[in-house]
Amino acid sequence: MNLEYFHLIDRIVELRRDERAITVEARVPQTSTIFEGHFPGYPLMPGVLLIETMAQTSGWLQIALMDFQRMPFLAAVKEAKMRSFVTPGETLTVDAAVIHEGSGYTMTEAKIKTGGKLACNATLTFRHVPFPQPELRAHMQRVAAEIGFPEQMIHG
Amino acid sequence: MTSTFDRVATIIAETCDIPRDTITPESHAIDDLGIDSLDFLDIAFAIDKAFGIKLPLEKWTQEVNDGKATTEQYFVLSNLAARIDELVAAKGA
Numbered sequence: 001m002n003l004e005y006f007h008l009i010d011r012i013v014e015l016r017r018d019e020r021a022i023t024v025e026a027r028v029p030q031t032s033t034i035f036e037g038h039f040p041g042y043p044l045m046p047g048v049l050l051i052e053t054m055a056q057t058s059g060w061l062q063i064a065l066m067d068f069q070r071m072p073f074l075a076a077v078k079e080a081k082m083r084s085f086v087t088p089g090e091t092l093t094v095d096a097a098v099i100h101e102g103s104g105y106t107m108t109e110a111k112i113k114t115g116g117k118l119a120c121n122a123t124l125t126f127r128h129v130p131f132p133q134p135e136l137r138a139h140m141q142r143v144a145a146e147i148g149f150p151e152q153m154i155h156g
Numbered sequence: 157m158t159s160t161f162d163r164v165a166t167i168i169a170e171t172c173d174i175p176r177d178t179i180t181p182e183s184h185a186i187d188d189l190g191i192d193s194l195d196f197l198d199i200a201f202a203i204d205k206a207f208g209i210k211l212p213l214e215k216w217t218q219e220v221n222d223g224k225a226t227t228e229q230y231f232v233l234s235n236l237a238a239r240i241d242e243l244v245a246a247k248g249a
Contacts, residue, residue, distance in 0.1 A: 075194055102204055104214040105197050125197060 001053075003032045008053045012148045013093070015064055020098035022061040024147070026053060030088045045086035050120050051077055054110035058096040058124050060144070062106055064153050065098070068141060072106060072126035080122035090114050104128060160207075160237040167202045168233075171195070181234035186227060209243040 001008050013023040028045050035043035055074045062072040086092070096110040104127060111121035131137040144154050161181050168185070169176040172195055185191045191199065200211045219225035229235055 075197065100201055100204065101210075102197070102200055103210055103212050104217070105200070107201060125194075127197075 001026050001029055003029065003034050003049065006052065006056075007143070008049065008056050009060065009094070009147055012060070015061070015150065015153070017065065020061070020065060020101075022057060022064070022096050024057050024060065024094045026092045026094060028086060028088055028090045028092065032088070035088060043088050045088075045090075047080075047082045047120070050082065050086060050112060051080055051122055053092065053094055054096065054112060054120070054122050055124055055126075057094040058106075058108040058110050058126065060147075060149075061096050061098065061108070062126060062128060063140060063144070064149070065101075066128065068137065068144075068154060069130060070128045071131050071136060071140070072128040074124065075105065075127045076125035078123040078125070080120070082120045084114070084117065084119045086112075086114060086119055092119070099123070160240050161233060163206060164203065164233060164237055164240065167206065168199055171198045171202055179233065181232075181237070183233050184228065185231040185233065185236070187231075203240065207240055207244055209240065209247055211240075211243070 001010060009024050009026050011025045013025050015022050034046065034049075038044060038046050059072045059074075063070075091114070093113045094110065095113075096108050098106055099109050100107040106126050106128060108124050108126070109121070110124060112119045131140075141154050145151070165176060165179040168174060168179055168189065168191070172189070172191055174189055179189065183189055185196065185199075196213075200213055204210055216225065216230045220227055220230070230239060
């Protein structure tokens with residue numbers, strides 16, 4: 001994870017297109033300016049960043065299912081529950097699955113586990129549109145390669 | 157048998173916390189009921205699930221933006237119910 005750049009996903013563990021599901025891994029950094037304020041002497045991963053981690057996981061899944069033709073944007077967060085503290089240095093296993101594909105929008109369920117235990121979960125809604133700029137699509141393809149997307153999925 | 161309009165009105169009432177008795181076939185989802193596009197996604201989700209269809213929201217929005225259709229054609233509830241009936245019939249054909 002690089003919190004300051006909102007680069008929250010480190011590695012694709014498994015992408016299951018037929019199940020419309022994904023598993024990724026992300027390691028919370030030991031140090032970050034964010035932990036200086038959240039909280040002094042008691043560093044905790046902010047809940048909003050855990051939600052963003054679930055959103056990015058869901059986003060990569062959708063990008064794969066839409067063959068890198070469309071970009072999802074987070075539109076709604078429901079039933080988000082922060083069940084336990086997440087601290088610097090922990091490795092997160094993040095699962096996301098599509099629960100509904102609508103016209104121009106998708107809903108997912110996502111969860112984060114630490115040490116095999118459920119740390120948080122949420123139901124998320126995304127709107128998706130064709131990539132608004134080719135530069136954004138190229139950037140997403142580059143990042144996808146870095147985090148271990150199967151090559152044939154990135155370039156078709 | 158419950159009409160399509162009644163089912164849609166119930167979905168809207170429950171999804172958007174709007175009193176059921178204020179929702180009529182002539183109600184415009186956006187102009188009269190004040191439902192915004194994000195809330196309409198929840199309604200579309202519930203309709204998709206209830207009727208086993210996929211409301212073509214992107215196509216409708218494009219048609220409205222291009223001036224080829226009016227919002228009344230899709231978002232006045234009697235018209236929305238008619239569109240749903242068409243989609244259900246097309247699915248069964």
